[in-house]
Amino acid sequence: MGSAANGAAAAAVDMATSTSNGVATVDKGVDFANYFCTYAFLYHQKEMLSDRVRMDAYFNSVFKNKHHFIGKTVLDVGTGSGILAIWSAQAGAKKVYAVEATKMAEHARELVKANNLHDVVEVIEGSIEDITLPEKVDVIISEWMGYFLLRESMFDSVICARDRWLKPTGVMYPSHARMWLAPIRSGLGDHKMSDYEGCMDDWLGFVKETKSYYGVDMSVLTKPFSEEQKKYYLQNSVWNNLHPNQVVGTATILMEIDCLTVTVEDILKVQASVSSTITKEDTRLCGFGGWFDVHFNGREENPAECEVELTTAPSIDDGTHWGQQVFLLHPPVRVNQGDEVLVNFSMSRSEENHRLMKVDLGYKLRLSSGKMLLPVINKFYIE
Numbered sequence: 001m002g003s004a005a006n007g008a009a010a011a012a013v014d015m016a017t018s019t020s021n022g023v024a025t026v027d028k029g030v031d032f033a034n035y036f037c038t039y040a041f042l043y044h045q046k047e048m049l050s051d052r053v054r055m056d057a058y059f060n061s062v063f064k065n066k067h068h069f070i071g072k073t074v075l076d077v078g079t080g081s082g083i084l085a086i087w088s089a090q091a092g093a094k095k096v097y098a099v100e101a102t103k104m105a106e107h108a109r110e111l112v113k114a115n116n117l118h119d120v121v122e123v124i125e126g127s128i129e130d131i132t133l134p135e136k137v138d139v140i141i142s143e144w145m146g147y148f149l150l151r152e153s154m155f156d157s158v159i160c161a162r163d164r165w166l167k168p169t170g171v172m173y174p175s176h177a178r179m180w181l182a183p184i185r186s187g188l189g190d191h192k193m194s195d196y197e198g199c200m201d202d203w204l205g206f207v208k209e210t211k212s213y214y215g216v217d218m219s220v221l222t223k224p225f226s227e228e229q230k231k232y233y234l235q236n237s238v239w240n241n242l243h244p245n246q247v248v249g250t251a252t253i254l255m256e257i258d259c260l261t262v263t264v265e266d267i268l269k270v271q272a273s274v275s276s277t278i279t280k281e282d283t284r285l286c287g288f289g290g291w292f293d294v295h296f297n298g299r300e301e302n303p304a305e306c307e308v309e310l311t312t313a314p315s316i317d318d319g320t321h322w323g324q325q326v327f328l329l330h331p332p333v334r335v336n337q338g339d340e341v342l343v344n345f346s347m348s349r350s351e352e353n354h355r356l357m358k359v360d361l362g363y364k365l366r367l368s369s370g371k372m373l374l375p376v377i378n379k380f381y382i383e
């Protein structure tokens with residue numbers, strides 16, 4: 001998933017969602033206008049196709065595990081440009097159903113034809129939830145991951161496809177996923193705070209001018225304006241490609257997913273209590289960095305010959321378009337090697353838009369001296 005899709009989803013503030021049994025029922029018209037629209041553009045597909053880490057991982061997962069594809073039927077959920085369907089066919093699949101909700105399906109069809117694979121790959125334009133296939137499949141392949149894995153909630157659609165169309169012996173590509181969190185240092189928080197303060201200074205000047213030029217006292221709106229701006233500058237998680245040096249403590253796993261068995265219910269909420277040990281001498285704890293990895297391991301009865309990992313962890317030169325999500329603390333705190341950070345993490349979907357997330361992140365510090373500092377609780381939004 002690329003950043004443009006994230007912007008589009010963020011704009012969808014009035015997404016009509018209602019909830020039944022904790023699972024959101026979505027107004028498809030609104031969802032289509034807000035979420036899918038960017039995927040219909042080639043520039044956006046190109047962004048994903050240019051992510052070498054992503055491309056190499058999927059390419060290797062298919063071509064180093066041809067035994068999963070030769071003579072098999074494959075379903076590509078959200079085929080986009082058609083790339084994963086094309087690779088599946090090139091690896092020897094006898095039939096590939098390539099399903100795409102947007103008009104990108106037309107480009108995918110052209111691409112398939114231009115690569116002489118139209119006898120194998122059938123591009124179907126429609127939502128995976130609505131379409132019908134003539135048979136069950138041996139493999140489901142999909143690139144469904146959003147920021148911090150679950151943003152965009154596209155995995156719901158893959159689970160729906162799996163439950164409807166995967167044979168009992170079938171294999172998921174990817175097969176597993178994990179979410180990670182680690183304490184970090186960063187200058188971003190200082191910038192965000194100074195942007196917020198600048199914005200409030202500007203507001204106070206505006207209030208003064210409006211009173212003196214136009215005779216209306218706007219000061220009653222100072223508090224709501226400040227809350228609005230605080231949310232924007234200080235509570236939104238920030239996209240960043242962190243350098244590994246910025247990770248100042250041990251990374252911990254928040255959630256592990258087996259793509260073959262997980263349910264939508266299981267991923268509605270990510271809740272974990274984890275502890276991380278500070279590994280750097282006298283540094284600032286400025287926040288937490290969140291990222292994910294996915295694995296292509298096949299399944300126990302039909303394992304991958306070559307297991308492949310796609311990681312979005314902080315890296316010196318192998319950044320991905322997903323980067324990491326950074327949750328900044330205001331103010332940062334001084335920490336030392338051996339201190340322990342005890343984190344209570346909870347992430348669920350925004351009520352207004354099931355594709356966006358809200359996070360409660362509470363932490364307390366146990367210093368290496370044994371002293372315990374007061375807990376701090378923060379709210380964040382992944383928009």
Ligand SMILES: C[S@@+](CC[C@H](N)C(=O)[O-])C[C@H]1O[C@@H](n2cnc3c(N)ncnc32)[C@H](O)[C@@H]1O
Pocket residue numbers: 001002036039040048049077078079080081082083084099100101102104126127128129142143144145154157
């Ligand atoms: C992250 S892109 C991946 C595109 C392509 N598979 C690739 O790897 O380059 C996800 C694609 O899935 C499509 N998509 C998302 N949800 C879908 C659904 N429920 N039914 C069909 N297509 C969907 C989007 O329109 C988008 O083109």
